[in-house]
Amino acid sequence: MSAKNNLKDRIKKPNATQAFFNSYETNTDDDSNIEKNKNEDIANDANKKVNNNKAENDIELKNVNNNIEKTNAINNDKTYVNDNNVVNIIDVDHVEDDEYLRELATGKKPIKKKNKKVFTSFYMDPDLAVIVDKIAARGEKGDKSKLINLGIRKLLEEYGAIEKK
Amino acid sequence: MTAKIVTFGISKGGCSKSTSSGITSYLLSKDERVLAIDMDGQGNLTSFLTGEYDICTVFEERTILEAIINGDARPYIIKINKNLDLIPANDFLATLPRKMFENHLKLDALQSALEPVMDDYDWIIIDTPPALSEQTVIPLSTYSEAGSYAVVMFDGSMFAYYAIPKFLEIIEGAKERYNPTLETAGILFSLIDARAKENEVMIEAVEEDYPNLKFDTIIKRKASTRRLAIEGFDGNSELRNALEYYVPFVKELKKRVSQKQPQGSN
Numbered sequence A: 001m002s003a004k005n006n007l008k009d010r011i012k013k014p015n016a017t018q019a020f021f022n023s024y025e026t027n028t029d030d031d032s033n034i035e036k037n038k039n040e041d042i043a044n045d046a047n048k049k050v051n052n053n054k055a056e057n058d059i060e061l062k063n064v065n066n067n068i069e070k071t072n073a074i075n076n077d078k079t080y081v082n083d084n085n086v087v088n089i090i091d092v093d094h095v096e097d098d099e100y101l102r103e104l105a106t107g108k109k110p111i112k113k114k115n116k117k118v119f120t121s122f123y124m125d126p127d128l129a130v131i132v133d134k135i136a137a138r139g140e141k142g143d144k145s146k147l148i149n150l151g152i153r154k155l156l157e158e159y160g161a162i163e164k165k
Numbered sequence B: 001m002t003a004k005i006v007t008f009g010i011s012k013g014g015c016s017k018s019t020s021s022g023i024t025s026y027l028l029s030k031d032e033r034v035l036a037i038d039m040d041g042q043g044n045l046t047s048f049l050t051g052e053y054d055i056c057t058v059f060e061e062r063t064i065l066e067a068i069i070n071g072d073a074r075p076y077i078i079k080i081n082k083n084l085d086l087i088p089a090n091d092f093l094a095t096l097p098r099k100m101f102e103n104h105l106k107l108d109a110l111q112s113a114l115e116p117v118m119d120d121y122d123w124i125i126i127d128t129p130p131a132l133s134e135q136t137v138i139p140l141s142t143y144s145e146a147g148s149y150a151v152v153m154f155d156g157s158m159f160a161y162y163a164i165p166k167f168l169e170i171i172e173g174a175k176e177r178y179n180p181t182l183e184t185a186g187i188l189f190s191l192i193d194a195r196a197k198e199n200e201v202m203i204e205a206v207e208e209d210y211p212n213l214k215f216d217t218i219i220k221r222k223a224s225t226r227r228l229a230i231e232g233f234d235g236n237s238e239l240r241n242a243l244e245y246y247v248p249f250v251k252e253l254k255k256r257v258s259q260k261q262p263q264g265s266n
């Protein structure tokens, strides 16, 4: 009877409860883990920064969306564009990437990079959406965003809304 | 006298864990010394017993989180009435697992924190969140010479029915690894609608699956019980009515845990 139970226990599939308890059985008291722990902290701080940025951006995003909602009633012939080429908020170039990782690796708190992209979504005229997608398909990840940004930047420069770069 | 520990739990939300642990603490404190502990970041037990809903501000850095991390509950105990004390919780309890890891604490962390006050109380009543987590497992892993017990909350729903065996598994795990004398005091039917057709079936199913575990007392759903969270206990004109089912439950609980081996099956 007890032998049978024993066997049953042994072939029992591992369950969540056992996995939970097992996760506390590993030895976390050695120094390598403390080191790891510290590094994770640094990484976490960096993450927090990213998340903070994201939160701010989310607010901006919401506002944008609200406006879209309002105009949508009239402009219902637009194509909804969800530009997920820029989901990663910190979109630094290679030089900055290097700098960022160096700070991370040497234990300094990496500073926020200004050169980040804001994730947003908006409605586009269907013909524009088609051609933009076509162009983007020939390029690489991020090119669609570059194109849209350049377009709007040129227009706003022409309007005098922003300074020429 | 060492405190008996009773942990209320089930990994299904809204089964009256906080309400039942709060009322039980209140009723026990009429004659005995009780420490209620809120292990849920929602802080419902905290609000229930203190009447305070702005828990993040009011109990800032004065909660069970700090008690566990600092390994001493004493500075975090607040007085509710003559015989009833509370260690509150607020949303920051979400950081417990991470903090435990940083401080190399194991699942017996509450044990060390409670050691200095273990003899100051007859009962330690603990409310847990509806999840398999540190907040749930730590109380169950806390040993007491006088006995450590779990009350499994059940609201008669299908979801909760499936949560029962999982919670019993958690109890088993804690018993095996940390708290060899842990016992299941019983399964408490709560929030039961007097008119629901499926009640009989559920009662039968639970009695069949878990012989002798079901408490005889069934807590029916009552508006006056729900209003306790608004009106509080003091000067509440419908208190008698609100506690109607809990008085026999607490009697039954006391009887069960005073027997050496309260339950056949566990």
Ligand SMILES: Nc1ncnc2c1ncn2[C@@H]1O[C@H](COP(=O)(O)OP(=O)(O)OP(=O)(O)O)[C@@H](O)[C@H]1O
Pocket (backbone or CB within 6 Å): B012, B013, B014, B015, B016, B017, B018, B019, B020, B040, B042, B044, B128, B129, B130, B153, B190, B191, B219, B220, B221, B222, B223, B225, B226, B227, B229
């Ligand atoms: N016997 C009862 N009669 C009427 N209402 C009740 C009763 N018991 C609890 N309630 C109400 O049911 C709801 C859920 O109860 P409670 O918050 O105690 O459950 P819980 O299991 O602690 O929930 P959670 O899993 O979120 O922690 C609350 O609004 C509470 O006031």
Ligand SMILES: [Mg+2]
Pocket (backbone or CB within 6 Å): B017, B018, B019, B040, B042, B044, B045, B127, B128, B129
């Ligand atoms: Mg609760």
